Amino acid sequence: MSDKHDEIILAIETSCDETAVAVVKNGREVLSNVVASQIESHKRFGGVVPEIASRHHVEQMTLILEEALKEASITMDEVDAIAVTEGPGLVGALLVGVNTAKALAFAHQKPLVGVHHIAGHIYANQLIKELEYPLLALVVSGGHTELVLMEAEGEYQVIGETRDDAAGEAYDKVARTLKLPYPGGPHIDKLAQEGSPTIDLPRAWLEPGSYDFSFSGLKSAVINTVHNAAQRGETIEPEDLAASFQASVIDVLVEKTVRAAKEHNVKQVVLAGGVAANKGLRKELEERFKDLSADLLIPPLQLCTDNAAMIGAAGSIAYRKGKRSDLKLNANPGLILQ
Amino acid sequence: MKALAIDSSNYVMGVAVIEEGKVLGELITNLKKNHSVRLMPAIEEIMEEVSVKPSELDRIVVANGPGSYTGVRIGVSIAKTLAWSLGIPLVGVSSLEVLAQNGKYFQGGIVPFFDARRGQVYTGLYKKEKNGLATYKKDQIIMIEEWVEELKQTEMEYLFISNDLELHKEVIVDILGDQALFASVTDHNARPAELAFLGLNREPDTSVHAFTPNYIRLAEAEAKWLASQKK
Ligand SMILES: [Zn+2]
Numbered sequence: 001m002s003d004k005h006d007e008i009i010l011a012i013e014t015s016c017d018e019t020a021v022a023v024v025k026n027g028r029e030v031l032s033n034v035v036a037s038q039i040e041s042h043k044r045f046g047g048v049v050p051e052i053a054s055r056h057h058v059e060q061m062t063l064i065l066e067e068a069l070k071e072a073s074i075t076m077d078e079v080d081a082i083a084v085t086e087g088p089g090l091v092g093a094l095l096v097g098v099n100t101a102k103a104l105a106f107a108h109q110k111p112l113v114g115v116h117h118i119a120g121h122i123y124a125n126q127l128i129k130e131l132e133y134p135l136l137a138l139v140v141s142g143g144h145t146e147l148v149l150m151e152a153e154g155e156y157q158v159i160g161e162t163r164d165d166a167a168g169e170a171y172d173k174v175a176r177t178l179k180l181p182y183p184g185g186p187h188i189d190k191l192a193q194e195g196s197p198t199i200d201l202p203r204a205w206l207e208p209g210s211y212d213f214s215f216s217g218l219k220s221a222v223i224n225t226v227h228n229a230a231q232r233g234e235t236i237e238p239e240d241l242a243a244s245f246q247a248s249v250i251d252v253l254v255e256k257t258v259r260a261a262k263e264h265n266v267k268q269v270v271l272a273g274g275v276a277a278n279k280g281l282r283k284e285l286e287e288r289f290k291d292l293s294a295d296l297l298i299p300p301l302q303l304c305t306d307n308a309a310m311i312g313a314a315g316s317i318a319y320r321k322g323k324r325s326d327l328k329l330n331a332n333p334g335l336i337l338q
Numbered sequence: 339m340k341a342l343a344i345d346s347s348n349y350v351m352g353v354a355v356i357e358e359g360k361v362l363g364e365l366i367t368n369l370k371k372n373h374s375v376r377l378m379p380a381i382e383e384i385m386e387e388v389s390v391k392p393s394e395l396d397r398i399v400v401a402n403g404p405g406s407y408t409g410v411r412i413g414v415s416i417a418k419t420l421a422w423s424l425g426i427p428l429v430g431v432s433s434l435e436v437l438a439q440n441g442k443y444f445q446g447g448i449v450p451f452f453d454a455r456r457g458q459v460y461t462g463l464y465k466k467e468k469n470g471l472a473t474y475k476k477d478q479i480i481m482i483e484e485w486v487e488e489l490k491q492t493e494m495e496y497l498f499i500s501n502d503l504e505l506h507k508e509v510i511v512d513i514l515g516d517q518a519l520f521a522s523v524t525d526h527n528a529r530p531a532e533l534a535f536l537g538l539n540r541e542p543d544t545s546v547h548a549f550t551p552n553y554i555r556l557a558e559a560e561a562k563w564l565a566s567q568k569k
Contacts, residue, residue, distance in 0.1 A: 044563050052560060054411060055411075055553075057415075058418070062422040062546060066422070092407075099412050099416050103415070103420050106378060107424055328379055329375075
């Protein structure tokens with residue numbers, strides 16, 4: 001038996017269309033990680049409908065809480081703190097998680113810690129391996145494309161971000177152009193594996209030295225390519241188009257990540273966010289980092305997509321650093337990572 | 339038996355703590371301010387003021403709509419979580435039925451309503467009976483004209499209770515004339531203590547998990563989707 005008391009964090013995440021609760025021990029060990037996905041419900045609409053997402057969260061929340069505690073064999077008495085995603089995300093969806101967390105904190109007199117969703121994605125990696133600093137995180141999801149530099153634990157510095165669409169958004173739009181079902185990202189990734197990048201598409205490097213991204217030009221180029229081919233009566237192999245699109249996205253993401261990793265001399269590079277599930281991106285990153293001194297971390301699939309264990313991991317850091325939220329905590333859809 | 343009542347379904351936000359035969363305290367505001375920020379602090383404040391700990395509560399009562407979707411969800415999320423985590427029963431009461439209590443000594447028809455935009459209202463018809471108010475016409479969303487025309491079918495007098503009275507008063511008077519009476523300004527805020535006692539005298543919902551708000555309306559996307567399926 002250790003003389004040190006184990007730290008138990010109960011974490012809640014409802015920023016989009018997943019109702020998720022997890023129990024995390026000492027910031028590293030996942031005791032339970034329950035995710036109720038609403039994707040089947042939203043498929044009907046070809047995307048997430050905020051009002052419907054909020055309604056599902058209210059229906060699922062206490063059930064998922066109970067399941068997560070049961071699976072972890074933990075009672076509320078044993079919980080040291082409650083962590084919850086306060087933003088960014090869909091405001092109506094966030095509100096359910098935030099108010100649930102506040103009610104729990106009040107009912108059981110537990111400390112409450114608001115967590116930034118992206119900090120969660122980054123710290124998903126902590127559940128696999130101890131993070132070392134300075135560290136660079138490439139965050140790619142439906143709503144985000146960011147390069148985050150961390151000089152120390154819990155300190156975030158966004159050194160690059162998208163100026164228009166997030167990478168995941170571009171994937172969804174291109175998927176729609178190719179008439180692939182929602183969500184489009186995984187379908188494009190799969191198609192791309194079967195084709196070759198034979199179509200010339202632009203890469204937005206922006207001004208020299210910039211770590212920012214831009215995907216709207218690429219997205220338009222894809223739409224134009226399909227449109228022009230149709231007008232000329234030519235056929236484009238969707239596999240090749242997917243492969244070419246994906247190559248263009250990955251080229252820019254990986255190149256800028258490598259450059260930033262070298263410039264800031266980081267010890268680790270971590271991949272975070274839902275697009276981290278992308279096989280093409282994983283492969284290319286692994287390829288490029290083979291010969292570099294920085295260590296590359298890519299979380300397993302179930303920790304890439306939205307889940308609450310990652311909020312527990314990031315919440316644990318914030319909790320130990322003394323961060324506390326009070327009962328006035330609100331959902332903040334535009335929360336800045338700092 | 340101690341109960342906590344929560345109502346954040348409309349601009350009026352109310353919390354009350356009661357025990358059998360006694361209102362220990364209630365807190366009511368009528369402000370266009372964020373319920374998400376203010377509701378939990380209000381609950382904490384009233385509980386502290388009346389010296390009741392969360393673990394001493396025997397029941398949670400919540401106004402479960404109709405009203406603002408977001409407002410209803412904030413109240414219901416908090417109520418479900420408190421009931422589930424404290425292991426106590428949860429009772430939901432119509433937000434309109436709570437408001438109707440402000441006319442409980444009136445002998446005619448009691449008509450609480452909330453504006454629902456584009457000429458519509460959330461409303462129902464309540465009447466005094468031996469053991470309190472009974473529902474004569476179920477809560478619904480309806481065009482105000484259509485609703486008042488429907489009420490006009492009987493000779494009864496009606497008491498209208500609503501913070502949104504000014505928006506619809508003209509239509510009501512036009513159609514109902516002297517049959518229409520209006521509650522005074524101090525009677526338009528739903529009282530959480532009324533909510534608490536309604537909930538105290540009612541069978542709790544069997545499952546806290548399965549408890550859902552009564553939005554009355556489907557989400558717009560859902561309604562459109564259902565319509566497209568029928569074609
Ligand atoms: Zn995410």
